[in-house]
Structures are given as structure tokens and as C-alpha cells.
Amino acid sequence: MTSTAQDLHPAPVLEPGRTILELRGLEKRYPGTHALKPVNLAFKSGEIHAIVGENGAGKSTLIKLLTGVMPRTSGEVIWEGQPAALATPHEAMALGINAVHQEVVLCRHLTVAANMFLGEENSRFGILQQRAMVKEAQKIIDDLGFDLPAHVTLGDLTIGQQQLIAAARATVRGTKFLIFDEPTAYLTRKEADQLFTLIRRLKTEGVTIIYISHRMEEVFELADRVSVLRDGTLVGTRNIAETNDAELVKMMINRSIEQVYHKEHFTPGAAIIEARNLSGKGFENVSMTVRAGEIVGLYGLIGAGRSEFVTTLYGRHRKSAGQILWEGKPVQVNSEHDAIKLGMALxxxxxxxxxxxxxxxVGLNLNLPIYKRISNNLLISSAQEKTQADRQIADLRIKTPTRGALASSLSGGNQQKIVIGKWLAHGAKLFIFDEPTVGVDVGTKAEIYRLFGALLSKGAGIILISSYLPEVYELADTLHVFRRGKLVASHGFRAASHEDVLTQALAEKQEKLGGQI
Amino acid sequence: MSTEAIAVEKPKRNYNVLFGLTLLALLVLLWIVLSVATPSFASGNNLANLLRQGSMIAIMAVGQTFVIITGGIDLSVGAVVGFATVVVAMMINAGFPIWLAILVTLLVGVAIGMFHGFGIVKMGLPPFIITLATLTSLRGIGLLMTNGNSININSDTFTAFSRNSFIGIPNLFWMVILVGIPAYIFLHHSRWGRYLFSVGSNAEASRLSGVNVQRTIYMAYTLSGLCAAFVGVLLAARIGIGNPTQAEGWELQAIASSVIGGTSLFGAVGSVHGPLLGAFILATINNGANLLNVNSFWQRIITGALIIIIVYFDGLRRRGK
Known part of the structure; x- marks a missing residue:
């Protein structure tokens, strides 16, 4: 019959501090990559254990192994003293291992309540007890202190709210071991606080929490212990009280800032593109110039108007006012096609x-922008197609077995090299890179930055959009700061401090957040 | 999103060739088995008949494949064939020269394809819906034009074409070659062909790379309409009448041929030789079932089972298991 919230929420009374899950030489190899080198690590019940590391360090692989999404190559997992195969997601869930993913994996078209009980529906003689389930779900949600309705369609909630529902869902299934994968990426501060409350509460109930995040302040706020992964290796585990920001970053990156951000300086040449008092959807009255041989960085929060500005330059959106000058002459850019013809690449x-x-x-992806050039109107020169692709693969050091391999089979970093590299042969003059290093490991980052230098040396100009301040800060010859659709400040290379730039980008946002809390 | 290194798969460069050879082997196997099982299968008459039957579906399947590669579907092709028989029959009976009648019919096919492109690109309709709408309307327009009657074509020159052969091979099969070779060059060796694949794989990425996505979609449906109208001309020549209800259900046979030939309904995967082989495999099964006195209803069931089996095994191989 109708189960009560108590049944659904059995507080696993576990002895705190006892080892609940132990990894012994856990290892994962893919053909060509060693994603996770043998890891030995013990998780205690009732601890919040943060795992940090650069993208590609092996965090996702570790989660996939623990949740049974992928089989391990070798090693052992000991769950409560017994070896566990963790061959299927079902097995992991049956043991009490659950994960809340960064991207919500629930059914957007079903109600919140239906999602909460998905797969464990409450039915009587085969008839769903819809009303009972909504009531039940509402009780759980209220209990957790989330101010959300249970009867609405999940898709009607914000991503952050959906994330909270996903977290609530994971807690009602006898979970003893709960993995959060960058849960706050889409949350407002208030939602994040609610989530933290939930996490702390689960801890007091003896649930082990794995908390994966890029945000150091969250790690220090929540975690008891922190483990650092780098290039598939467990570099170390620290008690949170015995470590600090700088140590963790050093463990994560193992190289200095200068080695990553290799900056070449060129004397700027003639102006390639100039925006004069340009306005459009999401930004207004923006003026800037990009000259040959320079990187112009655009920094700001998501939604500050940077992407909207460049997509308007690129002809995706119509400008509402102002002028675009290309090499000194006013031009109309009405479509991406126009932009590409002028010599822009995005x-x-x-x-x-x-x-x-x-x-x-891979080869087709690399050649896509230049098929017009390597074909005589109709037929493609297959010899040129091959040499172009192979040269690109060699120049960009793309790790692929052949040019015939599918793009999906490459790692994120190598995929990104294709996205960037396909424009090199095209011979564009202005390159627009929108968050070029998201989800890319440090080594590939350095290679991408090296490519920037190669482009500049050929007389190209670059617009670099990034939400990651050190990136634009260390690379941009001119750094423009966007806030709420306006260009609020401009700096020369390393001319302002990090703090100044941050303040300029955040000013209003902080006020807004303050009001929310 | 996972940013970990993803398994680097073995390149599948020869996959298409291998799959094509498998289909060819299946076709040859069917022919051998049927030659042994029924004395009449290997007769010249029957083989010519088989080739004629398969040819028309094969040409439709090629056009259909272009559309499916872009991630779309063209349900109208059967109706276009029926409608084209009416157009060509009426024009010939009205005394127009045959070449003009054929040309106009082909242009009608082009116009229908352009209309599909317009509906998808400009009106934002799903391909399934716009081509379904054309399917039913074209049959209706054809019935209105003919008052529901068949039009007997009064030109022997026109109808004789489909019965005749050239160096021992039925003319209709030569038409497959006539369509197939340019289609192959177009799909695999022209940039437009590449764009069909790239649009089917990721329209947004293609657009940002300077590919004219809208034009590519127009092109795919136009070619499909053109192929179907061409088949309509051939069918009119073969049966000697124009009738809008002809070619009922051929769209499904064309899609089935395409899919059996290795085209992915999710787009971005397909070839020209695949659907051609697929069409002749289907034609052989139907022909063989007739000769073996298998109830014709069974043919439909066998076709369905074949689709499931081939697509299942194809999927298994693609996943590399």
C-alpha cells in the first residue's frame, strides 16, 4: 500500500568513521588512453569527501566506475567488507550508491512527483496512485526545506530547481553513498545553500558524500577530506583542515601558470574589424577594435552580453544600431555566410x-569550411582532401588513429582542436573563440594557446571569450569587461588586477545576489 | 558532459565496402537458392522481370537516401510516382512530344521537392508532416484531374521503351545505372554530398562552418522528388496508363530498401550502392515468393522481418560488438 515517507527515507544508521567503500588498485584503460591509473582509496561512512582535479583528470571515469555505468579494467571495489562487481547501474543502486549528475537526467515531461518515484511507482492493483504520490513527494520536498511544488511538470522548473529535485530523488532510495558531480554549476546562491543544507543533513544520517567540484570555496565549505586527481592518478588525499587553496591547485596542475599561458607578443598591425557603437539583442553601445596580431579578450559573467555581441559580429543576429567596419570599410554582415566570406571564423x-x-x-570535420576550395565547383579533389586533413592532424597534434576515425571517438581536448583547427586552413583573418578551453585538460589548453600564437604570427586577430579569468587575463592584449550588456571597462595586458576585473564584472550581480539571500 | 578521454575506436574506413559486400553476398545467395529451388527463376524472362520490378524502387530509394542522410524522411514519393504517371499520360495524350512530356513531369517532381524544402526550412514543419500532407493531397489532386479514371497512354513509342532491352539488359535497369552513377559521384565526391552528411550529423556546426544548410535541405528533397517523378515516367511507360492511385505504399518500400542498404534513419550514414542492393534484395524476395507460391501476404511479413534483422545486425556492428 501507500508507503510513508519514513519507508522511503530510511536513515541508514551507520557507524560513523567506518570504511564503507574501498578502492584497491581500481584502474580503467581505454584503447589508447589510461584514464584512471590504479587508485587506492577508502571512503568512510558519514564523511563528505571532495574530489578535485582538472578536466580530464579522471573524475568522470571514477564516477562511472563507482556507479556501474562502465566496467573497470582491473582492481577491486570493497563495499562494506565484501567485494562488489559494480557491473551495472542497477547493482550500484541496489547497494545504495547513487549519483546526482551535473546535467539533470530526469524526464522533463513528467511531473516532479512522477520523477521522484520513477521506477518505484506506488500502485494499487496496477493503477497508479497519482494523488498519493504527489502528496508523498511534496512531503519529502517540504521535509528537505525546498520550496517547490510536486505536481508541476519538471521541465517548468529552472535547471537549478531540477537539480534539487534530482538530489531529493537520490536521497529517498536507501542511499548510503551519494556522488554529486559539480552540482552547483547551474544553481543560484540560494539554491546552492539549500543543497548544502541537504548534504550536511545526509552526512548526519551517516551517508557518505562524494563531492566533485571545480569551486575551491565549496570544497573548503563542505568537505571533511579532499582527494586530488591529476592525469588519471590519485595525487593525494588531505584533511581539509590541513590544506589550503594553493596546495590543492599545485597538486592539481603541477605546473606553473607561465608554462600554461604561453603568451607571444606581436606588434599590432592594421585594424581588422571595428565595432562602432554597436547595439543588438543582449548588448548595447559596444565599441572596440581588433587589430592584426592581437588578442582581444572579452570577460564577463554568463549572460553579460559577450556571446551575443560576437554572434552579432558574426551575422547570426541583426544589429539594432551602430556600425561594423571590416578593414576600415563599413560592411553589412547579414548571415554567417557573409561573415565567413569576409574572413571571420567562429x-x-x-x-x-x-x-x-x-x-x-575527423577529416571531413576538418575540411568542412574549405570544401569549396578543394573542389572544382562540383567534384572534390580527394588527394587534396587527404593531404589537407593529414596536415591539419599533424600540425594540431590531434590524437586520432586516422583521418577516417569518427570525431565522436576522440577525447574532448582533441575534439576541441578540430573545432579550432578547421579554421586554420580556411585562412580567416579574424578568429572568434568562445570559451575555447571548457572541458579541456591543461596539456591541451597549452597547445590551444600555442595555436593562438601561430595565428597571430600570420597576421590574424583573435577575439577570445572566456568566463575563466586567468585565461583572458594572461593572454589578452586588450581585455574588455562586460556587465549586463555593456562594455564597462577596458584594460591593457595585465594592466589591472584580478580583483579589479572581477569587481567590474560582478558589481551589479553581487547586489542582485545579496538581495536574493 | 564527460570530458574524459573517450575510447579511441578502430577506424571504420572499410565499413561501407564491407557492408555493401555483405548485401551483395546476400543477394547472390538468394539468387542461387531460388535458382535451385524453382526452375523458372533463372529464366531470362523472369530475371528481366525481376530487374524491371526492382529498378523502379531502386531509383526511388536513392532519392529517399539523400533525404534520410540529412536526418529527414520523404513519405510522399509513392504519391509523386502516381501523380507523375497522370501528368506524363495526360501530356502525351494531349499531343505534346514525348521529350517535353517527360521534362515537364520531371519538373513537377522538382517543384514538389522544392515545396517540401520550403515547408521544412521556411515554415518549420517536421519532414514527416509536410511529406505526409503531400502524400495524401497529391493522390487527391491526381484523382480530381482524372476523375478517378485511368488514362490509357496512346503512344507505343513511349510504352515500348520499358519493354525493350539494350544488350540483353532491360532498359529500366539501364535507368538505374543512369541514375546510380551520377548519384554516387554526387554523394561521395562532390561537396554537396559532403554537406548532406554534415547537415544530417550536426546542422548547427555545419552552418557555423559556412555550409548553406537551407539550400542543402532544399536540394535533398528536390532530388528525392525528381527521382520519384522519374520513376513515375518509367512506371507509366511500363503499365501504359496514368493513374494517381498507382505505386501505393512504394514510399515504404523505398525507405525499407534504403534502410536495408545501411542508411541510418538518424541521419549522416548512407550510400548509393546500399539502397540499390536493398531494393533488389526486396524485389528478389517478392519475386521468389511468387514463384514458390508463397501466399503474397507472407511477402510483407518477410519484408518486415528482414528490416528488423538487417538493421539489428547493422546496429550491433556499428557499436563494434
Missing amino acids: APESRRDQGLCLNLP
């Missing part, structure tokens, strides 16, 4: 959605 933010044809070969 490497978009989301490589999977906008940048790559994943189920097509």
Missing part, C-alpha cells in the same frame, strides 16, 4: 551542439 562554445559533426570522420 569556434563556438558548445562543441558537441555547435562545433562538430560527431558521427562523421
Whole structure:
């Protein structure tokens, strides 16, 4: 019959501090990559254990192994003293291992309540007890202190709210071991606080929490212990009280800032593009110039108008006022086609959605912008197609077995090299990079920055958009700061301090957040 | 999103060739088995008949494949064939020269394809919906034009074409070659062909790379309409009448041929030789079932089972298991 919230929420009374899960030489190899080198680590019940590391360090692999999404190559997992195979997600869940992913994996078209009980529906003689389930779900949500309705369609909530529902869902299934993968990426401060309350509460109930995050302040706020992964290796585990920011970063990166941000300086040449008092959807009255041989950085929060500004330059959106000058002459850019013809190239933010044809070969992806050039109107010169692709692969050091391999089979960093590299042969003069290093490991980052230098040396100009301050700060010859659709400040290379730039980008946002809390 | 290194798969460069050879082997196997099982299969008459039958579906399947590669579907092709028989029959009976009648019919096919492109690109309709709408409307327009009657074509020159052969091979099969070779060059060796694949794989990425996505979609549906109208001309020549209800259900046979030939309904995967082989495999099964006196209803069931089996095994191989 109707189960009560108590049944659904059995507080696992576990002895705190006892080892609940132990990894012994856990290892994962893919053909060509050693994603996780043998890891030995013990998780205690009732601890919040943060795992940090650069993208590509092996965090996702570790989660996938623990949640049974992928089989391990070798090693052992000991769950409560017994070896566990963790071969299927089902097995992991049956043991009490659950994960809340960064991207919500629930059914957007079903109600909150239906999602909460998905797979464990409450039914009587085969008839769903909808009303009972909504009531039940509401009770759980209220209990957790989330101010959310249970009867609405999940898709009607914000991503952050959906994330909270996903977390609530994970807690009602006898969970003893709960993994959070960058849960706060889409949350407002208030939602994040609610989530932290939930996490602390689970801890007092003896649930072990794995908390994966890029945000150091969250790690220090929540965690009892922290483990650092780098290039698939467990570098170390520290008690949170015995470590600090700098130590963790050093463990994560193992190289100095200068080695990553290799900056070449060129004397700027003639102006390539100039925006004069340009306004459009999401930004207004923006003026800037990009000259040959320089990197112009655009910094600001998401939604500050940077991406909207460049997509308008690129002809995606119509400008509402102002002027665009290309090499000194006023031009109309009405479509991407116009922009590409002028000599612009855009490497978009989301490589999977906008940048790559994943189920097509690497070579085709690299050649896509230049098929017009390597074909005589109709037929493609297959010799040129091959040499172009192979040269690109060699120049960019793309790790792929052949040019015929599918783009989907490459690692994130190598995929990003294709997105950027396909424009090199095209011979564009202005390159727009929108968040070029999101989800890319440090080594590839350095290579991408090296490519920037190669482009500049050929007389190209670069617009670099990044939400990661050190990146624009260390690379941009001119740094423009956007806030709420306006260009609020401009600096020369390393001319302002990090703090100043941050304040300029945040000013209003902080006020807004303050009001929310 | 996972940013970990993803398994680097073995390149599948020869996959298409291998799959094509498998289909060819299946076709040859069917022919051998049927030659042994029924004395009449290997007769020249029957083989010519088989080739004629398969040819028309094969040409439709090629056009259909272009559309499916872009991630779309063209449900209208059967109706276009029926409608084209009416157009060509009416024009010939009205005394127009045959070449003009054929040309106009082909242009009608082009216009229908352009209309599909317009509906998808400009009106934002799903391909399934716009081509479904054309499917039913075209049959209706054809019925209005003919008052529901068949039009007997009064030109022997026109109808004789489909019965005749050239160096022992039926003319209709030569038409497959006539369509197939340019189609192959177009799909695999022209940039437009590449764009069909890239649009089917990721329209947004293609657009940002300077590919004219809208034009590519127009092109795919136009070619499909053109192929179907061409088949309509061939069918009119073969049966000697124009009738809008002809070619009922051929769209499904064309899609089935395409899919059996290795085209992915998710787009970005397909070839020209695949659907051609697929069409002749289907034609052989139907032909063989007739000769073996298998109830014709069974043919439909066998076709369905074949689709499931081939697509299942294809999926298994693609996943590399």
C-alpha cells in the first residue's frame, strides 16, 4: 500500500568513521588512453569527501566506475567488507550508491512527483496512485526545506530547481553513498545553500558524500577530506583542515601558470574589424577594435552580453544600431555566410551542439569550411582532401588513429582542436573563440594557446571569450569587461588586477545576489 | 558532459565496402537458392522481370537516401510516382512530344521537392508532416484531374521503351545505372554530398562552418522528388496508363530498401550502392515468393522481418560488438 515517507527515507544508521567503500588498485584503460591509473582509496561512512582535479583528470571515469555505468579494467571495489562487481547501474543502486549528475537526467515531461518515484511507482492493483504520490513527494520536498511544488511538470522548473529535485530523488532510495558531480554549476546562491543544507543533513544520517567540484570555496565549505586527481592518478588525499587553496591547485596542475599561458607578443598591425557603437539583442553601445596580431579578450559573467555581441559580429543576429567596419570599410554582415566570406571564423562554445559533426570522420570535420576550395565547383579533389586533413592532424597534434576515425571517438581536448583547427586552413583573418578551453585538460589548453600564437604570427586577430579569468587575463592584449550588456571597462595586458576585473564584472550581480539571500 | 578521454575506436574506413559486400553476398545467395529451388527463376524472362520490378524502387530509394542522410524522411514519393504517371499520360495524350512530356513531369517532381524544402526550412514543419500532407493531397489532386479514371497512354513509342532491352539488359535497369552513377559521384565526391552528411550529423556546426544548410535541405528533397517523378515516367511507360492511385505504399518500400542498404534513419550514414542492393534484395524476395507460391501476404511479413534483422545486425556492428 501507500508507503510513508519514513519507508522511503530510511536513515541508514551507520557507524560513523567506518570504511564503507574501498578502492584497491581500481584502474580503467581505454584503447589508447589510461584514464584512471590504479587508485587506492577508502571512503568512510558519514564523511563528505571532495574530489578535485582538472578536466580530464579522471573524475568522470571514477564516477562511472563507482556507479556501474562502465566496467573497470582491473582492481577491486570493497563495499562494506565484501567485494562488489559494480557491473551495472542497477547493482550500484541496489547497494545504495547513487549519483546526482551535473546535467539533470530526469524526464522533463513528467511531473516532479512522477520523477521522484520513477521506477518505484506506488500502485494499487496496477493503477497508479497519482494523488498519493504527489502528496508523498511534496512531503519529502517540504521535509528537505525546498520550496517547490510536486505536481508541476519538471521541465517548468529552472535547471537549478531540477537539480534539487534530482538530489531529493537520490536521497529517498536507501542511499548510503551519494556522488554529486559539480552540482552547483547551474544553481543560484540560494539554491546552492539549500543543497548544502541537504548534504550536511545526509552526512548526519551517516551517508557518505562524494563531492566533485571545480569551486575551491565549496570544497573548503563542505568537505571533511579532499582527494586530488591529476592525469588519471590519485595525487593525494588531505584533511581539509590541513590544506589550503594553493596546495590543492599545485597538486592539481603541477605546473606553473607561465608554462600554461604561453603568451607571444606581436606588434599590432592594421585594424581588422571595428565595432562602432554597436547595439543588438543582449548588448548595447559596444565599441572596440581588433587589430592584426592581437588578442582581444572579452570577460564577463554568463549572460553579460559577450556571446551575443560576437554572434552579432558574426551575422547570426541583426544589429539594432551602430556600425561594423571590416578593414576600415563599413560592411553589412547579414548571415554567417557573409561573415565567413569576409574572413571571420567562429569556434563556438558548445562543441558537441555547435562545433562538430560527431558521427562523421575527423577529416571531413576538418575540411568542412574549405570544401569549396578543394573542389572544382562540383567534384572534390580527394588527394587534396587527404593531404589537407593529414596536415591539419599533424600540425594540431590531434590524437586520432586516422583521418577516417569518427570525431565522436576522440577525447574532448582533441575534439576541441578540430573545432579550432578547421579554421586554420580556411585562412580567416579574424578568429572568434568562445570559451575555447571548457572541458579541456591543461596539456591541451597549452597547445590551444600555442595555436593562438601561430595565428597571430600570420597576421590574424583573435577575439577570445572566456568566463575563466586567468585565461583572458594572461593572454589578452586588450581585455574588455562586460556587465549586463555593456562594455564597462577596458584594460591593457595585465594592466589591472584580478580583483579589479572581477569587481567590474560582478558589481551589479553581487547586489542582485545579496538581495536574493 | 564527460570530458574524459573517450575510447579511441578502430577506424571504420572499410565499413561501407564491407557492408555493401555483405548485401551483395546476400543477394547472390538468394539468387542461387531460388535458382535451385524453382526452375523458372533463372529464366531470362523472369530475371528481366525481376530487374524491371526492382529498378523502379531502386531509383526511388536513392532519392529517399539523400533525404534520410540529412536526418529527414520523404513519405510522399509513392504519391509523386502516381501523380507523375497522370501528368506524363495526360501530356502525351494531349499531343505534346514525348521529350517535353517527360521534362515537364520531371519538373513537377522538382517543384514538389522544392515545396517540401520550403515547408521544412521556411515554415518549420517536421519532414514527416509536410511529406505526409503531400502524400495524401497529391493522390487527391491526381484523382480530381482524372476523375478517378485511368488514362490509357496512346503512344507505343513511349510504352515500348520499358519493354525493350539494350544488350540483353532491360532498359529500366539501364535507368538505374543512369541514375546510380551520377548519384554516387554526387554523394561521395562532390561537396554537396559532403554537406548532406554534415547537415544530417550536426546542422548547427555545419552552418557555423559556412555550409548553406537551407539550400542543402532544399536540394535533398528536390532530388528525392525528381527521382520519384522519374520513376513515375518509367512506371507509366511500363503499365501504359496514368493513374494517381498507382505505386501505393512504394514510399515504404523505398525507405525499407534504403534502410536495408545501411542508411541510418538518424541521419549522416548512407550510400548509393546500399539502397540499390536493398531494393533488389526486396524485389528478389517478392519475386521468389511468387514463384514458390508463397501466399503474397507472407511477402510483407518477410519484408518486415528482414528490416528488423538487417538493421539489428547493422546496429550491433556499428557499436563494434
